[in-house]
Amino acid sequence: MTDRELRVSKIENGTVIDHIPGGQALNVLAILGIDGTSGEVVSIGMNVPSDRLGRKDVVKVEDRELSQSELDVLSLIAPAATINIIRGYEVAEKHLVERPTEVSGILQCSNHNCISVDDEPITPRFEVLDDGVRCVYCDTIIRDDLPAHILV
Numbered sequence: 073m074t075d076r077e078l079r080v081s082k083i084e085n086g087t088v089i090d091h092i093p094g095g096q097a098l099n100v101l102a103i104l105g106i107d108g109t110s111g112e113v114v115s116i117g118m119n120v121p122s123d124r125l126g127r128k129d130v131v132k133v134e135d136r137e138l139s140q141s142e143l144d145v146l147s148l149i150a151p152a153a154t155i156n157i158i159r160g161y162e163v164a165e166k167h168l169v170e171r172p173t174e175v176s177g178i179l180q181c182s183n184h185n186c187i188s189v190d191d192e193p194i195t196p197r198f199e200v201l202d203d204g205v206r207c208v209y210c211d212t213i214i215r216d217d218l219p220a221h222i223l224v
């Protein structure tokens with residue numbers, strides 16, 4: 073084990089999201105709805121040296137697994153992310169994220185007149201494009217700054 077791997081300590085149970093592009097860790101936390109106020113135990117490595125990515129971020133969330141909606145949106149900002157499920161200090165499962173054809177929840181449409189914004193019972197849904205996402209209700213396309221559209 074190298075010094076680099078020791079930068080953030082190992083966890084007993086939970087999820088390690090590895091190979092996040094450098095600088096995206098706080099956006100990953102936003103996707104997971106984590107702001108620290110609910111008492112989650114979270115460790116973050118930012119701009120850690122990485123052979124594959126040059127610099128990467130790592131997020132470790134204890135006692136929590138991720139939902140499919142969270143993984144779907146995560147794949148848009150961290151396409152090379154590895155999801156490690158940790159049980160009893162061991163890596164029990166390792167998954168690559170997959171780019172979905174559609175994402176639901178988590179992102180909000182930027183059109184204030186969109187029915188998914190006006191009407192709370194309607195879950196926002198977007199078709200995933202090569203260079204952004206398109207609202208299935210009003211066709212508004214969000215290309216830039218996806219993290220700014222994360223529902224809080």
Ligand code: CTP
Nearest residue numbers: 081082083084088090132154156158161162163
């Ligand atoms: N990890 C952790 N706590 C554990 C076990 C692993 O925080 N109890 C973290 C490691 O620090 C690493 C990630 O989970 O960031 C994946 O662990 P592992 O598969 O052992 O590392 P690598 O082989 O380097 O992973 P990869 O091949 O995906 O780069």
Ligand code: ZN
Nearest residue numbers: 181186207210
């Ligand atoms: Zn819309």
